[in-house]
């Protein structure tokens with residue numbers, strides 16, 4: 001067996017692969033209330049009795065009794081082994097599988113235990129600290145919420161937590177691996193990361209404490225401090241309070257905020273379905289995670305300049321995944337906590353109902369920034385808009401937005417469309433061509449990988465040279481001699497995009513492409529084998545490719 005995958009990894013792979021998306025690639029699903037229906041792929045039928053539940057993330061056929069989750073579907077439908085199903089789904093959402101030993105999962109268990117002990121300790125401290133209790137009271141946080149969120153306090157001490165955990169027989173090194181303590185220079189022991197701070201434990205959907213956030217009680221800086229990423233904590237992959245939100249799921253919408261206090265104050269006012277990103281910008285991972293549980297997404301960020309910019313980024317990230325998010329706007333640079341504390345929940349409800357959609361929010365932002373009654377302002381406004389709607393993959397929707405821009409600027413829609421396509425559309429068309437190709441080979445999307453690679457390296461001379469020198473021959477073999485032209489594989493010197501790719505990552509991507517390529521060969525051979533079950537040549541070829549795939553999966557290239 002090439003990999004041993006930990007339970008957490010499996011959980012993560014399952015979390016990020018929505019059952020509707022996965023099954024939808026293979027069978028045609030039709031919405032039926034909160035579920036989806038389809039003709040069962042496992043028995044012959046004329047009326048659909050195959051039901052997929054996005055809430056429970058399972059499928060079940062009332063005709064033949066087949067049922068299960070994403071893994072079992074792939075095993076049954078594609079004849080995958082369990083590990084093949086895991087690999088396929090991990091690959092789809094960009095999770096890298098690594099060899100995980102028994103020892104590794106024991107270590108994680110230990111880190112969870114240390115975090116749990118720390119959370120209990122912080123919680124106990126809070127009860128003894130009048131100053132912190134008063135601080136929370138002043139901010140409108142009652143004892144019920146302190147309990148619900150497990151809010152605690154880190155003493156104003158360099159070793160309060162460290163000594164406590166050591167008295168429970170935990171080792172320095174293990175405590176340091178949670179990020180709760182930091183090693184001193186010249187290895188002279190350790191000290192507490194969180195000192196004199198209100199502590200918010202971050203708990204995952206399995207009720208494990210994965211990290212902490214800490215806030216100062218005064219105006220000192222940094223205002224917030226989070227646990228660093230560790231073996232059990234990754235900021236971009238989880239959201240604060242998702243555990244409570246899905247436990248008492250009352251609505252199909254979720255409110256996204258920027259801070260712990262926003263979440264807690266909204267929850268006190270009856271909005272349990274609120275989460276916060278953990279001190280980083282929203283990520284694709286987080287959106288995929290939310291999409292599993294919710295249909296409607298409200299972005300309730302701070303209304304200052306940086307909050308607005310973050311909201312635009314988030315809107316585009318949702319759009320990228322074909323989802324529509326809406327923005328709740330607050331006056332006078334307020335954040336959700338400020339607003340609901342000052343005006344109460346019914347006023348907050350009004351703000352929520354008056355949410356702005358994608359176009360409305362971008363318009364309100366850019367028209368306040370540029371005077372669209374002047375020519376110069378119009379040009380800037382349009383440019384900014386174009387940069388954003390490049391994220392809208394649906395061309396009809398894009399045209400509708402351009403129509404609205406035309407109304408606002410009094411520039412004809414035709415001219416706007418011409419300008420937009422001149423700047424962006426070639427790239428888009430080239431993307432959609434690949435989508436078509438991708439469909440031809442169901443579930444095997446080599447071209448997609450290759451497009452991504454081509455796009456990334458084409459913006460950086462060094463990476464481009466590296467890739468062409470090292471892999472031209474490989475690409476010719478897979479994509480034909482004309483791959484430069486066919487795939488627009490040329491240096492564009494478009495430096496307006498950030499490019500943080502390393503050569504290691506290029507090697508990794510090429511490795512993926514080669515694996516996909518070999519898998520495609522394999523599936524073609526399997527087809528052939530169906531018609532000639534005993535053909536020795538095909539069998540030999542298959543076993544050869546199996547070996548090659550195995551080498552590739554271990555990181556080899558050719």
Ligand SMILES: [Zn+2]
Pocket residue numbers: 040041042043050061062063064065066
């Ligand atoms: Zn069936």
